[in-house]
Amino acid sequence: MGLLALGTALEWPQARERAHQVRDWGIQQLLEIWNKAKGKERDAMLWGDEVEYLVVNYSADDEKVLLSLRQAEILDALAADEHLARNGGGANHIDDEPIPRPARDNPLPVFHPEFGRFMLEATPGKPWGIGFKELLDVEPDMKLRRRIAKDHMRSGEYPITLTTFPRLGCPGQFTVPYYPPSGPRLRSQFVPDEIANPHIRFPTLAANIRSRRGRKVQVNVPVFHDSQTPRPWKDPTVDYDLHNWPEDDDVRNGAAPDDYIHMDAMAFGMGSCCLQITFQAKNITEGRQMYDQLSPLGPIMLALTAATPIYKGFLADTDPRGFWEEQPLRNDRWRIPKSRYASNSTYISTDARLRDEYLDPNLVIDPDIKARLVNGGMDDRLATHFAHLFIRDPIVVFEEDLRELDLNKTDHFENLQSTNWQHMRFKPPPADNSNNIGWRVEFRSMEIQVTDFENAAFSVFMVLVTRAILSFDLNLYIPIAKVDENMERAHARDAVLGQRFFFRKNPLPARGASRADEDGSSSSRTGSPRRGRGPVEEEYEEMTADEIINGSSAGFPGLIPLVESYLDSVNVDVETRCQLAMYLGLVSKRASGELETTARWIRNFVAAHRGYRNDSVVSEAVAHDLIGAVIAVGECEAEGRDFEGLAVHGLSRLLGRSRGASKRVGANGTAAAAAAAAGVDVMV
Template sequence: MGFIAEGNTLVWEDAQKYAEYIRQHGIIQLINIWNANKDRMNDGFKWGDEVEYILLNIDESTKQVKLSLRGHEVLHDLMQKEKMDPNNVDFLWRPEYGRFMIEGTPGQPYQGLGRQLLSIEDSLVKRRQEITANLKPNERIVTLSAYPRMGTLDFTVPDAHPKGVVAESQFLPDQVINPHFRFSTLTANIRKRRGKNVSINIPMFKDINTPAHLDQMTFISPSKGLTDPYNQPYNIYMDAMGFGMGNCCLQTTFQLSNIEEARSVYDHLAVMAPIMLSLTASSAIFKGYLSDIDARWTVISQSVDDRTEEEYGFRPLQNSKYVINKSRYDSIDSFLSRGTTLRPEYNDLPLVYDKDSYNTLIASGMDEILARHFAHLFIRDPLVIYSDKIEIDDQKNSDHFENIQSTNWQTVRFKPPPPSSSIGWRVEFRPMEVQLTDFENAAYIVFVSILLRAISDLKLNFYVPITKVDENMKTAHKRGSVTNEKFYFRKNIINSSPNGPVDSEYEMMTIDEIFNGKKNGEFEGVLSILKRYVSKLNFDFETTTLVNKYISFISKRASGELQTMSTWTREFVQNHKAYKHDSVVSQEIQDDLIQRCIAISEGVVQEPKLLGDFY
C-alpha cells in the first residue's frame, strides 16, 4: 500500500492548504535523487514479490465463512521477529488497506535467476505456514483477489455496520479499514476531494432469472437520473474505497542495472500488463453477485477516483486546473525509453502534465520524456499529509515525492532510488491477480522475472501505441477474455526495428496465439522464445525442469486447456445446487466455494480443470 509513515494525518480541509507545497518540494526531492543517481551504473539484478492474503473466520457450528477483522492483530505478531532483528528475517509483513488483509514479501531480495528460482514456491509455502501458525483454530487465510460477499449484510467477524463517518458507505462498515491512520485518511480525503462518495459500477452477469434492477432492488441508489450508471439495468453498484483496495493482487519489483534499462523494461512490461491481467483473471464475484467481468482492476480504479466534476470534464474548469482522462489508479499514459525502437507515434495519448513541475525538471537537466512522465503524476493532489512531516530536509528525504508517486497506482511503476540508498532504479509490475495456490503464484512470479530478463538481453520489442494498450486493458476485463477475445499485439517482437506505418506493426491476436504462437507459424509465441532463452542460461537440471513446468502451466492457461480462476469460479457457482440462476451468490454458495478453495490451496483435493496435474 505504498508509502506509510507514522504521525498525525490531516483531514482534507487542512491537507489541501499544503498541496502545492508538497508538490513543489516533491519535485525538489525528485531532482536531488535524479542528480545523485542519473549516472548510476551496474547495479545487480535484484527482485522480489508481494502477495496479499485474506483472513477468514469459519464458524465451528454453522460453517459460515466471514471476513475476520483481526488482520492487524495477526500482523502485529508476525512483525515481532523483524522488530528484534530486522536484517535476519525470512519474510517481511506489512499492513494493507483491509483490516482483514496481510501482505507478505521475502525478507531479502532475490538475486539473479539461476537456482534462486527454486526457492520462490518454497518461500510462498512458508509464508502461508507462518501466518497460519499465528491464527486461531477457527481462522484460515486464502489468496483470493476479491472476497465474494464483501458489502452484503453481516459479512464480518465481529459484526459491523455501514454508514460510518469515514467511508459514509451504505454497504461497507468503517471497521473493515486498517486502523493505521493512513488508510482512513486516504478513504475520507478521496471522498471529500471528489465531493461525494466514489461510484463503482460494473456489469452484472445476466442469467436467465436475473431481474434487471436487482442491485437497486436491495439498496437505495444515490441518484434518480435514469441515465446515471447506478440506474442502468444489470449493474453492480459499490460506493466505497474498500471495495477496490480490499482486493488482493500479486506484484513483482525489479532492480535494473541503470536508469536506461529500467525505462526500457517499464515500457515493454506496460504493454504486457493487460495480457497478464487477462491470463491471471480471478475476480468474478462482487458484493454477492456474479459479475460480467473477470478482473478486479476497474473496480479498484473506480474506488480511488478522486476527480472532481471539473476534472471529469462535466463542468467548465474553475476551481480545478485540468481535465483528467483517467483515475489515479489506471494504465500508464506514456512510454519512457530513449531507445531507437520507441517511435513518437507510440505515445499517442494526449498527456496532461503540470507545466510548473515540468519546467523545473527540464531546468534541472532531466530529458523531456521523463520530465513529462513525472509532471503528469504531479497533476494529482497529495491525499495523506502528516502534520509533523511537512517541513523536512529535501536532501535527505523523499516523503513528499513518494506522497504523490505512491498514490499514482498504475499498471507499471517507475521507481527512483531512495535518498542515500544502495537500492537502484526499479520497475514494479502491478496488474496480476493473486492466485489460489502457491504453485500458481510462483509460476507467474518466475515467468515475469524471466520475461523481464529476456526483454533486456534479447532486446524484445513489444511496442504498440498507448491507446491500443488502453483498449487491451478494457478487453482484459471481459468475461472469458483469455479464450474469447483478441488483443492488439506486435507481429514481430524479435529484432524488430521501426519500419513503415505504425498500424502495420501490430494485429489482433488471442492470448493463445500471443503465448503459444500461431498454428501457421507466422508468429512464434512468447513462450517459445522464453524456452529458447532459458536453454541458453545454463541452468542446472533441477532449475530447468521447474522453469519448464511453470512455462507449461502458463501455456495451458493461455490455450484454455486449464481454466482461469474466474472461469472456474463461475462454473462452480452456476453448478451449485443452491444457485437460482439469478446472479446471486448466497451465503451458502460462498461458504462452499471458499471451503473448496481452502481445500485446493492446502492440497487436500485436486482440481483438474484449474490446475491439471500440476498441483
C-alpha cells in the same frame, strides 16, 4: 503497501490549500534523488514478489464465513515472535518504521499491513537473485509464508489467496467482529469504517477522496445475466431511502444504474488482493527499458490471471478486479481522461525505437513541473512521465511534514507517486540509500491465484520474460492507446479466450541491425523518439492470448517459445529446467484454454452448487463452500498431498496435472533452510 507515515492528517479543505507545497517539495526531493542516482551502475539484477491474503474466519459447521478484522493482532503476534526476528523475518507493525533485521543468508519472510483490516501482505525475507535455481525457491517460500501466517492466527482463521471476499458489502454480518455500515469516514451503505486499517493514512485517504469529490466513490460493475436474472436488474442491496449523510443522495441521483452492481467505498477496490512483482535493473537505462517493454504485457497478464467474478454477493460480467475503479474529476486543475486507477499513460525510455506515434499526443502534464525537471537536468521523456503523475492532488497530507523540507527523505514525492495506482510503476532509489537499492520497476496488473504453485508460476514466468526481453533486446512497443484498449478488453468475461489484443507482430531485432537501423535512422541506441519508415499500424495486429503466449501460425514466435529459446542459450541444469517447464506449462495451458482461469473456475463452482438458483446471487451457503474449497486446496498444498485426491469441483480444470506426487524441493537449499529455521516442513 504504499507510504505509511504518522502525524496530524489534514482534512481535505486544508490539504487542498497545501497541495502546491507538497508538489513543490516532492519535485525537489525527486531532483535530489535524480542527481544522486542517475549515474548509478552495476546494480544487482534482483527481484521480489508481494503476495496478499484475505484472512477469513471459517468453520465447516457454520454456514456463515466471515472476514477477520484482526490484522493488527496478527501482525503483533508475528512481530513478537523472537524466533522469526532472529532469523530476519517477522512483521512491520502498523505504526512502525520498517524494522532493521539481522543479516541472514536465508531470512524468513516479512509481513506487512494493508488497507483492509482483513488483509496481510507477505514478501520474501530478501530479494531474489539472478540464479535459475533460486527460481525454484519461490514456491516453497510462498508456502512458508502462508504457514507462518496461519501459525500466528486463531484456530478458525485462515490466510487465503482470493482477490476479493465474495460477500463483502452484503446485508447482514460479513466481518468478525461485526460493525454497522455508514460510518463518518466512508459513509458507505455497505461497509463500516472499521473495515479499513486504523492507521491514520487510510481513514483519511477514504474521507478525503470522498470529500474532494463531493460525493461517495462510485464503482459500478456490470452484473452477469444468468437465465433467471431479471432484466433490467436493480441492485437489491441499495437503500434509496437512507438519509444518514448528505452523500446518501448519490443513489437517488443516478449513482446506481440498472444492471450494475453498485459499490460506494474504496474498500471494494483497495480491499482486493493481487500479485505484484518488482524488478531491480542494473541502471536507470535498463529500468526504463523494462518499464516500457513490460507495459504492453499488463493487460495480457490481467486476462490470464483473472480471478474476480464476484462482487458484493453477485456474479459480475467482468472477470478481473478493476482498473476502472472510479472516473476522474471534471472540476480538477486539469481535465484528465483517466483515473488514478488505470493503465500507465506514457513510455519513458530513451530507446531510439520509441516512435512518436506510440505516445499519447494529448497526454496531460503540468508544464511548470516538467520545465523544473528539465532545468534540473532530467531528460524530456522522464520529465514528461513525472509531470504527468504530478497533475494529481496529494490526498493525505500530514501537518508535521510541511514544517521543513528534508531532502534526505522522499515523503512528499511518494505522496504523489504512491497514489497513482497504474499497472506499472517506475521507482527511483530511496533518498537515504543505505541499502544500495537501485532503480526498480513494479509490475502490478496480475491477480492473486488460489495456490502457491500458480502464484509462483506466474511470478517465475514474468522473471523469465524480463530476462528474455533484455537478452534478446525484444521490442514490444505498440501505441500506448492500444495498451489502454487492451486493458479494457482484458476486463471482459473470459477475455483470455474471447478477446483479441493488439500486440507487436515481430518483437525480434533485425538480424545484424542496431536499434537505430531498425527504424531507418542513423542515431545511437538512445535518444528522442524517432519516426519509422512504415506506418505504425503495420507493426501490430490483433492476437489471442494463446497466440501471444504460445505463438501463432502467422509468425509471431510467442512469449513462452522466446523464454524457452532464452533458457536454451544459458546453462540450466536438467532438474531446474523440468521444474521451470511445469510453471511455463501452467501459463501456456491457461492461455490456450486447456486450463481455466481462476475466474472461470469460480464461476463454474458457483453454477454447479446446489444452492445456486441461476439468478447471479452468490448466497452465504455458496460463498461458504467456495471459501471452504479454497482453504482445502491450500491445506492440501501445504501438506504436500496430491490435488487429485481432493474432492473440489472442477479443480482439475484449474490446475490440470501440473503437480504430480509431491516431493521436497530445495534446489539450492534456500527455502529448505528457511523452513527448517522456522520449524516448518514445506513440501511442493
